[in-house]
Amino acid sequence: MYLSNLPFNMIRIFYFILSLLFISCDDETPIGDNFVVEAFLFQGEKVDDIKIKETKSWNSDDTVDVMIDNANIKLYANGDEFNLSYDNLRQSYISNEEIDIISGNTYGIRVEVNDRVATAETIVPTKPVGLRLSNDKIVVPSLKLSPALPNILSDLFQNARTNIMWDNPTNEYHYLTIKYVSAQDDPIFTEDFPGAIGDFFSNFSLQSAPSQDELYNVICMSLKNYGKYMVTLYKINEDYVRLFESEVQDGTELNEPPSNIINAFGIFSSFASDTTSFEIVRQ
16 A cells, blocks of 8 residues: 555645754764655555665755665564665655564564665554444435525535444554546536535544544535445554654644654554445435
8 A cells, every 4th residue: 555545634744844853953973965765664564664765854856756776675574674676656665575564463574775774564453343333324315406495405514424433442543535436427516506615614624633532424425426435444553653642742833753664764664454435325
């Protein structure tokens, strides 16, 4: 699974934190001699989301990431070690062997770039428990421009909803994503509607962040299309939670954000997930 499949907010926060990392000074190592590890494991999935990037100084105008494609990377898993190779299409290091990513197991990584070696470990969380929906079919009738439309939209905003629920007796952190998976777009708001109407409702789209809750209320009018939506609920570990917490620091207090990479920047983290789905239908 690629990081690009993760929620936009998570990607934004990750790059925010990396930019702050480079503000802190390393008196012994020039910034160009260091590197960034961006590595994620997903329970039950292939290993294909390991990226190594060049560092930039905090005041650099260059916003394009430069991938390092010649790193030597070993993944330590289930008592074995695996060499990862660079995939130019994915711009990521992958394993050509099957590696079981198992909840509760500890995994290690070793990255070598120009004789600089970085290491890290992560423990894969257990799978989320009790994922369910209050309603897996939400009715949104075909909409037409008419004097009654404001009242219709108000009613749908209040009632065209579903609750995503899960069990969380030990207050662990989760986040979720909602992805449209139907074969083609089928807009709720057609081209007949002023763009401002659809834009207003899109302001209520999913904003994923780590939470210890057991419920998320989906405002279905914030979604763009009729059809099927896949809900993925992730359980995450403390390393990833600390990334989010770092974003709220005062911009005048340039504290170094947390990193679990020894001798480099970045993060090596893992996720476990479960999925369900719902539909938005006309009747």
